[in-house]
Amino acid sequence: MSLVLVADDEPAVLEVLSQVVEDMGHDVLQARDGEEALGLARARQPQLVVTDHMMPRLSGLELCRKLRSDHVLKDVPVILLSAVLPHGVPEASAFLHKPFEINDFESLIRQSLAHTPVARPAPDAPPVEALGHWVAQTLQGPLAVAREQLQRLHAAPAADRQALDTLGAQLRSMEAVTRNLQEAARLAAGSVTLRAVSEDLTPHLRRVVESWQSQAPEVAIHLSAPEEPVGLHFDPERIRQVFDSLLANAVHHGKGRGEVRVELTTSQGLVTVRVRDEGLGFPEQELSRLFTPFQARSEDGGTRLGLYIASELARLHGGALSVESRPEKGSTFSLLLPRG
Structure with a gap:
């Protein structure tokens, strides 16, 4: 499970992209412009940033440049989305031209996180937090495989759509329980601090x-x-x-x-x-x-x-x-x- 920051100034697009990332088993931070995204990135240090290009206050390209100049965030992969730019930019790790298929977006998320270390509790973390993290990480692999197999079944011509929708709902429920378990363990251990x-x-x-x-x-x-x-x-x-x-x-x-x-x-x-x-x-x-x-x-x-x-x-x-x-x-x- 990784922490992914998603930035887009269109609420509907932001919700769709965030839901896709959550369905893949990751935690999501939402930002509605570049300045908010930069502040959240500095405060929460996500493992991946997904950003639209055309945003108020700070564009996606400007956000990429500021992240690259930050000594803490310079190695965080960034996926840049744009309907205006024809190609990617050097400051971004990956690029998707709008409109794009959700399957392509999911594939790029997986590729971007494949070699990114997952945030781990500190060595001296309380046992309850370490246990919550271990359980979440142990379940992440089987859930990811189940999600991929479900997508393959959806592509089959004779698939039972109602059964697949039910399986998808159960998978989303299990992924939500996994995220909540880790969060509950951190709260029980007193490891959550507010950024007010x-x-x-x-x-x-x-x-x-x-x-x-x-x-x-x-x-x-x-x-x-x-x-x-x-x-x-x-x-x-x-x-x-x-x-x-x-x-x-x-x-x-x-x-x-x-x-x-x-x-x-x-x-x-x-x-x-x-x-x-x-x-x-x-x-x-x-x-x-x-x-x-x-x-x-x-x-x-x-x-x-x-x-x-x-x-x-x-x-x-x-x-x-x-x-x-x-x-x-x-x-x-x-x-x-x-x-x-």
């Missing part, structure tokens, strides 16, 4: 809602937020993880029953994000265990690592995550974040 900035929270929430609207068009998702900026000191990438976990739970646990409502409200000292669904709800005896790792779900035998991770990231921001739920009445998850 002072920004308007609303656009970050809006982008996650739009992403889930695209992924689950059959579910009505409504966002209510103040018109004025909601200033807050937070880590954008980590808060996006929290939002993503809450929306994932609302969409999947809601089972398509009714709509999902996302509400952002503010007071003098607090910012609150509520995610309401009209799904099955949770039995009272399960509520106290929702944010505890490795607790089995009564309905499907799965685990709630995503909610545990979201709760821990909220705590690192000085906030908290809570839930109100009743069977057959839906659930409301509330993220509370202090201002100032």
Whole structure:
């Protein structure tokens, strides 16, 4: 599993490319312009950068040049995407001309990461973090082979498309569990630190809602937020993880029953994000265990690592995550974040 930074100023393209990279079993950082990409690269040190060329503030070519001049990031491979440039540039490790086939993009990702060392925990990392990393790395190989074989089956003329779609969904689920396991181990070991900035929270929430609207068009998702900026000191990438976990739970646990409502409200000292669904709800005896790792779900035998991770990231921001739920009445998850 590698950390891949994807930069593109078109939200739809950014989400598609990010999903492809995640489906391949890697963690993704998203940037919407060159300056944001450079800042994330310096803060998180990804193993690969994928960037569009035509972006505001800093073009893809300029980003390549700045990465090459950075003594820490100079050897990080960069895939440059462009509909304007006819060929690659010396500063980029690889080049794809837009439009391109997803299979070509996946192949280039694999080639670029083939000889790139995967980030490893420090030699003195706590045992729980080392264990999480070992499990994730052990599963990565078999999952990658399974993904490649699934793609071969898709190309077969007599393939059972419904069965292949089901297998693909299960593979994505296993890859997500692998990523969450490693993240949960780092959180349990106290190895996660925030890289906070002072920004308007609303656009970050809006982008996650739009992403889930695209992924689950059959579910009505409504966002209510103040018109004025909601200033807050937070880590954008980590808060996006929290939002993503809450929306994932609302969409999947809601089972398509009714709509999902996302509400952002503010007071003098607090910012609150509520995610309401009209799904099955949770039995009272399960509520106290929702944010505890490795607790089995009564309905499907799965685990709630995503909610545990979201709760821990909220705590690192000085906030908290809570839930109100009743069977057959839906659930409301509330993220509370202090201002100032």
